[in-house]
Amino acid sequence: MTATSVQLQHEIKDISLAPLGRKRIEWAGREMPVLRQIRDRFAQERPFEGIRLVACCHVTTETAHLAIALKAGGADALLIASNPLSTQDDVAASLVADHGIPVFAIKGEDNETYHRHVEIALDHKPNIIIDDGSDVVATLIANRQNQLADLIGTTEETTTGIVRLKAMFKDGVLTFPAMNVNDADTKHFFDNRYGTGQSTLDGIIRATNILLAGKTVVVAGYGWCGKGTALRARGMGANVIVTEIDPIRAIEAVMDGFRVMPMAEAAPQGDLFITVTGNKHVIRSEHFDVMKDGAMVCNSGHFDIEIDLKSLGAKATEIRDARNFTQEYRLQSGKSIVVLGEGRLINLAAAEGHPSAVMDMSFANQALACEYLVKNQGKLEPGLHSIPTEVDKEIARLKLTAMGIAVDTLTNEQVEYINSWKSGT
Structure with a gap:
């Protein structure tokens, strides 16, 4: 200092x-x-x-x-x-x-x-x-x-x-x-979708060096950040599951080709979990209980409260640093849960x-x-x-x-057409 x-x-x-x-x-x-x-x-x-x-x-x-x-x-x-x-x-x-x-x-x-x-x-x-x-x-x-x-x-x-x-x-x-x-x-169309989508996976890969292809990735939340994250994960070969509370966003995720289910159903299936909701304890005690051995959890929402780390810590018999920004929680059952970036923004904790x-x-x-x-x-x-x-x-x-890109401009006739109720089809 x-x-x-x-x-x-x-x-x-x-x-x-x-x-x-x-x-x-x-x-x-x-x-x-x-x-x-x-x-x-x-x-x-x-x-x-x-x-x-x-x-x-x-x-x-x-x-x-x-x-x-x-x-x-x-x-x-x-x-x-x-x-x-x-x-x-x-x-x-x-x-x-x-x-x-x-x-x-x-x-x-x-x-x-x-x-x-x-x-x-x-x-x-x-x-x-x-x-x-x-x-x-x-x-x-x-x-x-x-x-x-x-x-x-x-x-x-x-x-x-x-x-x-x-x-x-x-x-x-x-x-x-x-x-x-x-x-x-x-x-939000660009920062939240394209920025979060790319930088989240960048942070995960830097922290873990895992191959995403073939992994089951659970994305919690399908707002603009969730859309970008899910899209990029699928683009790298992951099988993506989306969890949502909003029925309209859930339908959108389904129509975009993703599986949608509650977190309780997704928890036993996921290899990697990414929260992007902005809400509290999206992943919590009962979800940790049914996760696979070695499942990884991280957050790309705002605060570090999306993952209930307090309850996970209470279950752990040992917490050790496996890599930079990667902590392994060894549970009493013998399995481990891996937390990336202390549950804080993984794209900024482990990347740029x-x-x-x-x-x-x-x-x-x-x-x-x-x-x-x-x-x-x-x-x-x-x-x-x-x-x-x-x-x-x-x-x-x-x-x-x-970027050197030009777009069209309206003709006078087009301006008149869209501003008049008298012009019909």
Whole structure:
């Protein structure tokens, strides 16, 4: 851990890792043309001049480009980790050393340190909060009511955070605007589906080096993250089972060619279990009891509560590290259950998270959502707000342009036809 600097407070693993982080940030930037264009505009227009901003995100090379863009726009920005195992320590070091951005994040930090960093973030007295799971917002509402007057609004990155914000609004405590970045089309269609699908399997393979072909893979949840995970697992030759609580999503999974059944039926069949629900104890005691010897479980939802590790630990006579990010729980029955990444996000615990090309759009949404909050300060009602359609489409247009892809435009005749009720078939 570094000593606190008079000029720039921070808490990271090792500032000497900055050169490696710098190279990796530069490499990610090759695949992030949309955010680069936004950063260049921000540098000219300075929309965040005088704005104190806190970002609670996975500290990765892609997040670095978001932080750099916000600072270029004039933001007084501070960054903390949204997950104890997702921090890339070299990236944190580069942000401090090369970009002068205060970072409080260490890979593997314990829960006490994580919550202390949340408090440090709130000590920054933010005008805007970028959240990933709504921990910072929830802590602000619960413990720092006196700071609400300074808050312009928040943006939320993930499904779990949106669920929490909806609960806050229902309880009458969400008294400020919150931008629903997660549900932007250029976020969840691509980040959740293609990003999670690829990076989840990347993390599993790095942690275990198993062959997926021929394995029975159980995917818990068939939202956009589950769809992407199931699709990629099948593409690598796995036999995929989907578990769901939503009948519409269950039908969709069936029609996409997957077997669908309750977790109680899937548990004895699975070789590998992946939770992507955002809910609590999706895999629990009774499921562990009937799993195969050597079954592997991991999570690619948000928090580490999807797998009931407490009950698994109570059943274990021995817990040992089999590989990096791979723990084997030996049960009294003699069989073992293998847990990957401590039940935290496997794509970030054991790998590098989503590819930068897909995070380019997600973080473009974050950057423009922050700008939207500032431009509309005092005009937005409390509660959740969608990313404006024109912003969503502009991000898609910029992405296509960067990829060298053109699309059709409507003719005058077509415009007239779709806008008139008088023109029939």
